[in-house]
Amino acid sequence: MSAVNSSAGAETAVARKKLGFGFWLCIGWLAAMVFIALFTPLLPLKSPTANFLDSSQGRPPYSPSWKHWFGTDKDARDVFARTLYGARISLTVGFSAITAGFLVGGTIGVMSGYFRGWIDRVSSFVFVVLLSFPSLVLAILLTSLIERSLLTVSLVLGLLSIAPVGRLARAATLQYSEREFVLAARQIGAKDRHIIVKEILPNVAIPMSSLALLGMAVAVVAEGGLAFLGLSVEKGITWGGLIQLGSDASKTLEKAPWISFFPILMLFLTVLSLNFAGDRLRTFFDVKEMTL
């Protein structure tokens, strides 16, 4: 009886340590998206801007067919090609935004958590101020004022991610700075920079890695929201822009739902994958912490 119980317990412990099929499915999807985003021009796709007007089918939009897998929009452009091209800007913006947020917010957060004192007081105040703005409103405000290129839109979204990233980095750093191994490193004569880079960062990176995925999901959604309002990257195809295109004029959504549906599906699956993978990663590392 007890032997059966203990073996079952061991099995669940082992099972819990694995990331699971779902996680790898999500990672697979994300890898595919990244691949597509990187190599879109090299893929055997139809031109995203070409007009595939076919007089035999009457007026576009054309519904999905063998020729146009995802159908075409009102200008008879191939939705499949455009959706894949859309991955480029959406993912680039999401990735660069969260990278910028991590570089700036992470650095400030770790510094203020480690050194405390005035750095901590100033940065905490700045974080509170940043967090007190409704972030999407701030994003709309900023993007409507500037020239919207890939870089500037990424930077605006990156700016918005500084405060949440910085707060988490600060909290995690605070927690680890109090641990005795930091004192142990100090007492063998390690310098502050050495302690931060070698002792604290690898520990802080664990909770941060899941935030990176979740944060990227938020950035992709935010970019979609901005694009929907016409406030994302001006030249170029983004998922938000495609969704907007399929729902602008009256009854487009009703008559040709595929124009919006496929970009929505891609956006949904990508954000879902990011969230799910981030979540799994967090629980995975939590368990590891507990078994230590």
Place this chain on the structure above:
Amino acid sequence: MNTTSAVASESEPFIETVGLKTHFRTPRGIARAVDGVTIQIRRGQSLGVVGESGSGKTVLSRSIMGLLPRNGVIREGSVRYRGEEIGNRTPKEMRSVWGREMAMVFQDPMTSLNPVMKVGKQVTESLRLHLGMNAAEATEVAEKIFRDVRIPEPSRRLNQYPHELSGGMRQRVMIAIAMACGPNMLFADEPTTALDVTVQAQILELLSEQIHDRNMSMLLVTHNLGVVAGYTDEIAVMYGGKVVERAPTKVLFDNVKMPYTEALLQSIPRLTQPSHSRLAMIPGRPPDLVNPPTGCRFAPRCAYARDLCRSEEPPLTTAETPDHTFACHFPVGSPEYLERKVEIERRGATTGGGN
């Protein structure tokens, strides 16, 4: 290191503190964690610092090493290492001393090892940092040190993470890290408290063997008088941030002066006692370090305390042997002590008879 220390004779203190005070600013007021401590340790000697939780023994060892929090600390008094004043040095100036000259072994090896770094790397870090070794040399030395601290299969252990090792193994790694750069002064802060009883003796054995082999001095902090008995040359008993009795280990066990030390000794379980006999304990709690009692700090808990104890702090006096000092108005063996002891025994006998 330098010529003056090389010339310094064996009898001169290797490390000493004079009137060392470490106070913390807390929301309740100033906590006097270490309140005027004067101790000396000679080269190759070990001193056991014994006391209850909150007696200031850990803060004392960290104050000597200069490993205190940055904020809210008030420090006074002097710390001299090899004749040089190091008490007023900044952490930056202490860096050359840490690791190479002084090292510390902490209480809980689980929290004092970095969970995401291989233990081998944690040893080689300081070798590379201080002795400028390259990775291959450092690994070789680390393997040797692992063998010294009796870690089986050292080359395999070097590549393991702390959670893959047992508690005793982790503490051996901690000791290896402390020994890596060949320090001359080792601080061991309750090195066995987090360990299994069977492993405790092994670790203490290892520590005393290492300091003997390397002619190091050691300050061993513990709450267990039984622990220091076999492994230290001298003992300092701390109470409420002060040293209340200090003597060579053998002298202290033979000739206790301070009723607090006596009470600590009586609270060690002994095999010679009949089984199921009640273990003696010290009533009450350690003193409040923010508002310490006036007079002798142990007086409120002391069975032998009189009015004088509660009004006037006893000075540090020397016992029959010159290296035995204590702070008590009515030490063990004094007429007042004996008078009170008779009273206590009589009372104990009557209550015992009543039951």
